[in-house]
Each structure stands twice: as C-alpha cells, then as structure tokens.
Amino acid sequence: MTKRMRNVAISGIGQTRHRGHREDVNMVELVSEAVEAVLEDSKMDLKDIDCIVHGNMELFEGVHQPDMWHVLGDGAYGKAGFRITTGGTTGATIVCSADHLVASGMYDSVLAIGWEKQEEGMTTTGITNMADPLWEREIQTGAITGTHGVMMMNKFGEPANQAAAEFRVLMADNARKNYKAHLRIEITRKDVLASRVLAWPLRLLHMCPESNGACAILFVSEKLAKKLPQKPVWMHDHVTVHRQETFDLVNMGDLDTHGEAARVLYARNGILDPMKQVGVFEMYDPQSWWALDWLGKFLMLENGEQIEMILNGDFAIDGKFPVNPSGGVVSSNPIGATAIIRVAEAALQIRGNAGEHQVPKDVNLAMSTGFGGTFWTVLHLLGAEKPDK
Amino acid sequence: MYTTDKLPLDQKDCFGKFGLMSIPYRYFAGLFLSEAMIALRDDKKILGAKCEKCDKVYVPPRSRCEKDFSKITELVEVGPEGTVEEITVVNYEEEYFKKFCSMLDPPYTMALIKLDGASTKLLHRIPGDKIKRGDRVKPKWAADDKREAMITDIEYFEKV
Numbered sequence: 240m241t242k243r244m245r246n247v248a249i250s251g252i253g254q255t256r257h258r259g260h261r262e263d264v265n266m267v268e269l270v271s272e273a274v275e276a277v278l279e280d281s282k283m284d285l286k287d288i289d290c291i292v293h294g295n296m297e298l299f300e301g302v303h304q305p306d307m308w309h310v311l312g313d314g315a316y317g318k319a320g321f322r323i324t325t326g327g328t329t330g331a332t333i334v335c336s337a338d339h340l341v342a343s344g345m346y347d348s349v350l351a352i353g354w355e356k357q358e359e360g361m362t363t364t365g366i367t368n369m370a371d372p373l374w375e376r377e378i379q380t381g382a383i384t385g386t387h388g389v390m391m392m393n394k395f396g397e398p399a400n401q402a403a404a405e406f407r408v409l410m411a412d413n414a415r416k417n418y419k420a421h422l423r424i425e426i427t428r429k430d431v432l433a434s435r436v437l438a439w440p441l442r443l444l445h446m447c448p449e450s451n452g453a454c455a456i457l458f459v460s461e462k463l464a465k466k467l468p469q470k471p472v473w474m475h476d477h478v479t480v481h482r483q484e485t486f487d488l489v490n491m492g493d494l495d496t497h498g499e500a501a502r503v504l505y506a507r508n509g510i511l512d513p514m515k516q517v518g519v520f521e522m523y524d525p526q527s528w529w530a531l532d533w534l535g536k537f538l539m540l541e542n543g544e545q546i547e548m549i550l551n552g553d554f555a556i557d558g559k560f561p562v563n564p565s566g567g568v569v570s571s572n573p574i575g576a577t578a579i580i581r582v583a584e585a586a587l588q589i590r591g592n593a594g595e596h597q598v599p600k601d602v603n604l605a606m607s608t609g610f611g612g613t614f615w616t617v618l619h620l621l622g623a624e625k626p627d628k
Numbered sequence: 629m630y631t632t633d634k635l636p637l638d639q640k641d642c643f644g645k646f647g648l649m650s651i652p653y654r655y656f657a658g659l660f661l662s663e664a665m666i667a668l669r670d671d672k673k674i675l676g677a678k679c680e681k682c683d684k685v686y687v688p689p690r691s692r693c694e695k696d697f698s699k700i701t702e703l704v705e706v707g708p709e710g711t712v713e714e715i716t717v718v719n720y721e722e723e724y725f726k727k728f729c730s731m732l733d734p735p736y737t738m739a740l741i742k743l744d745g746a747s748t749k750l751l752h753r754i755p756g757d758k759i760k761r762g763d764r765v766k767p768k769w770a771a772d773d774k775r776e777a778m779i780t781d782i783e784y785f786e787k788v
Binding site for chain 2: 267300311312360361373
C-alpha cells in the first residue's frame with residue numbers, strides 16, 4: 240500500500256459521445272459537453288469545484304496552451320488549474336495528478352478533463368516531433384508499427400494471428416453495446432484478416448481510429464464523497480513507469496514498462512492473482528497486436544496463455560476476466576481523453592451503472608492503463624471499498 | 629562570446645539542422661458561432677453573444693459564459709462603430725507573418741476596440757500611428773468577392 244494522506248473518491252463521470260466528425264462544435268464546446276455531463280452525474284455545483292486539471296496531446300490541434308483558452312467553456316474561471324500533456328498517457332497522468340491534489344489535502348474537489356478534437360489537427364505532425372531531429376525524425380513513421388506483431392508471430396505463429404483478430408472482433412462486439420463508442424462496427428475475424436496491411440502483420444482493422452471526444456472525472460475527498468449521490472469509487476494506487484525517450488533505448492518489440500508497472504502495483508496492493516482479484520480491466524489498446532502482447536505483460540502470462548484465453552472468449556463481458564467492456568481504444572481514440580476514458584469506464588464498472596456494457600457481476604477492484612507515445616505506462620487500481628479498509 | 633545575430637554556424641565543426649515545422653489544422657467554429665462568421669461574410673454584420681444570465685455581450689462571440697458557465701444561445705448585432713481602448717504601434721515587418729498572414733504596411737496600430745453594445749474588446753488593426761485611446765472607429769470591409777467568413781473580412785478599422 241502506498242502512503243495516502245487521505246482517501247480520494249471518484250464521485251462523477253462525464254463523457255461525450257466519441258465521434259470521427261464533430262464539425263458542429265468547436266474545441267471549447269466539445270469540452271463543455273463533458274463538463275456538463277460530469278456536473279449532471281455528480282450533482283456537484285461548479286462553484287464548489289476547487290481545481291481543474293486539463294490535458295490533451297501536444298501540437299495535435301495546433302493550439303498553444305488550450306487549457307487557458309478553454310477557460311471560456313470548461314468552468315475553470317477563477318479556479319486553480321494545471322495542464323498535463325504526457326503523450327498518449329495524458330488522460331492517465333491527469334488522473335494521477337487529480338488523485339495527488341486531493342489526497343494531499345490541497346483541494347477537496349478536482350475536476351480532471353481530457354479531450355482531443357483530432358479531426359482538427361494532423362496527428363503525425365505532433366508525434367514525429369518526439370523523435371531526435373538528427374537521427375530519427377526523418378526516418379520514423381509516427382504511430383503505426385508492426386514490431387509487436389512480428390514478435391508475436393515469431394513466438395507463437397498463426398494462433399497469435401487468429402487471436403489478435405479475434406480480440407479486435409471482441410472489441411467491436413463490446414463497442415456496439417457502448418453508445419458512446421466511436422466505431423460500433425459489426426466485423427468477423429475474417430474481415431479483420433482481410434483488411435489492408437499497414438505494416439505486416441498489422442492490418443487496418445487492428446488499428447485505432449482518430450476520434451473527437453472529451454471525458455471529465457470529478458475527484459473528491461472522503462468527506463465530500465459522502466455528501467454526493469453517486470456511489471464513490473476509491474482510488475487505490477497508481478504506478479507510472481517511464482522509458483527513455485529515444486528509440487534506440489526503447490525496446491520497441493518487447494516493451495518492458497507494462498510488466499514493471501504491474502509488478503510494482505501487485506506487490507504494493509497484495510495482488511497475487513490479478514485475474515481472480517481484479518474484476519475488470521480497461522487496457523489502453525492502440526492496436527490489437529499490442530493488446531495481444533500487453534495482456535500477457537499486465538497479467539503476468541509468460542507463455543502466451545492469453546492467446547488461448549482470447550480464442551476461448553475469456554475476456555468477454557461475461558467471460559472469466561472481462562477486458563475493455565467499453566470497446567477499448569481500437570473503438571474510440573480521442574487521444575488526450577483516451578486514457579482518462581479507461582479510468583472512467585473502470586469506475587463505471589465498479590459503480591455498476593455502465594449501461595449495456597456493464598459486466599454481469601459485482602466488481603470490487605478494477606485496473607486501467609495508459610500508454611504513451613514515448614513508450615511508457617501508467618497503471619491505475621480502483622476499488623469499491625476504501626483502500627485502507 | 630556570441631550574440632543571437634552572430635551565431636557561430638559558419639564554424640564547420642558545429643553542425644546544425646534547419647527545419648520548418650508545419651502544423652496543418654482545420655478549425656471548426658461550431659454551429660452557433662458559424663452564424664457569426666457567416667454574418668461577417670454575407671451581411672457585413674458583427675454579431676456578439678449575449679449571456680441571458682449576466683447580460684454580458686461577448687465579442688468575439690462564444691457559446692458559454694466564462695463566469696457562470698451558462699449556455700449562450702442569443703446572438704446580437706454590435707457596432708459597427710466602436711471606441712479604441714488600448715493600442716500599440718507596429719513599426720517592423722515580420723518575415724513569417726508577412727508570408728502567412730495578411731498584414732498592413734508599418735507603421736500601423738494594433739488596437740483593442742470596444743464595439744458599441746459589446747462588453748468585451750475586439751482585437752483589430754488601424755492604419756497609421758496617429759491613433760489615440762478614445763478615438764471612434766468604424767470597420768473597413770473587404771470587397772464582396774473577397775470576404776470569406778474570417779475576421780479579415782474587416783480589412784481594418786479607420787477613424788470615423
């Protein structure tokens with residue numbers, strides 16, 4: 240257990256419907272929708288919120304300091320505020336920050352907002368700037384890579400190919416139950432395997448979309464949580480594991496930050512068998528090949544057991560260990576919001592009111608992850624009971 | 629010792645790479661504010677957004693009152709005349725601005741103008757360097773076939 244000055248609860252969750260096109264609203268209006276939704280969900284009065292933590296991807300919409308601009312519509316007027324931008328993990332890091340700000344006693348209520356209006360920018364422009372201008376920038380290809388797929392194919396052969404496709408189908412099945420998801424498509428394993436190759440064995444249907452969306456979560460002190468109507472979801476722990484930024488030092492084929500984050504989190508929280516003790520897992524899966532490998536890393540499966548589990552349907556909403564009942568990142572990816580959506584969805588599952596994609600059991604513990612453009616991991620643990628109980 | 633205009637880049641051992649970062653973007657105004665942009669283009673009208681709760685009229689318009697978070701649904705016409713509230717005189721040309729933005733020849737005045745009926749100030753420019761705070765100004769509209777629903781549909785403001 241990590242040391243907490245005091246307990247922190249999630250008492251409100253708000254999301255937009257994530258869409259490929261939102262020409263009807265501007266960035267500020269998109270964020271407003273999520274803020275309006277979280278105020279409605281929590282019944283919190285905006286004037287009682289102490290601090291806003293706001294984040295999205297650097298450079299994606301070409302707007303400098305959007306946190307300042309968005310005061311026009313995110314309710315931050317006159318409040319304390321921070322901007323967080325840590326690549327793909329942005330949404331997850333916002334949650335870490337909001338958790339710290341309440342746990343420390345500094346604020347009683349912090350509103351965390353992650354958002355992206357990806358149709359307005361050029362994703363690759365932002366991402367290419369992470370690479371060294373002399374050695375890497377002219378060569379790298381942005382977000383699309385087949386390295387994990389190649390590694391999995393080398394290790395496990397055709398069953399891996401089938402499992403990656405089957406996991407994509409499961410995400411689509413789940414997304415169709417989640418009306419906020421962007422891609423709610425009806426696909427078969429055959430469709431996935433027949434879709435266009437991007438970087439073998441990565442195919443178009445394995446890859447996440449570019450979405451527009453925002454997600455806001457209200458974090459409050461225990462005292463305040465008792466006064467608010469929603470069942471509180473308690474923050475238990477979070478672990479961030481970084482790797483160096485440059486490609487030569489990142490083990491791209493066999494990413495090691497996920498496993499390290501899981502080892503630390505499990506050790507600190509007495510988790511010996513994650514699939515028994517954790518009820519649901521919202522994993523940041525930018526593409527299904529990564530999902531296939533990362534399930535193994537997070538769940539400590541050393542011999543590719545996840546392949547058979549996928550083919551058995553063990554990760555389905557009503558399966559042994561539900562993963563991404565929301566449909567995951569391959570179904571909705573407004574990047575700056577993507578990782579905070581994982582936390583929101585994990586919390587909804589604990590609250591038990593996720594809607595049609597609610598898992599059919601009581602969830603005591605839930606995990607969620609963020610994955611960054613610079614190859615790092617944020618892993619959260621949330622619970623129905625207070626962490627010190 | 630070197631200064632910013634004498635970097636030692638002619639020294640063959642100090643390799644430097646020169647790049648240009650291009651950030652393509654599309655910006656959607658949103659349905660509500662699109663009406664104000666289209667009014668500039670089609671009707672030569674400046675619209676502000678009026679908060680029903682506090683009566684504040686935002687120019688440029690916006691769909692939320694920043695103070696009370698209430699949704700704004702009413703657009704009202706403001707100006708076209710206004711009063712100069714803040715100024716700064718521009719005496720230089722900037723290479724990239726000139727390349728990518730429309731620009732007046734220096735010297736010209738950048739001004740915050742409170743249009744009649746507005747609660748907030750609009751940023752625009754006024755030719756010349758003889759403008760004072762409190763001067764009354766009016767828009768100089770771009771020709772009918774040049775307006776494209778942008779703030780530059782008003783080429784500049786000029787003294788009444």
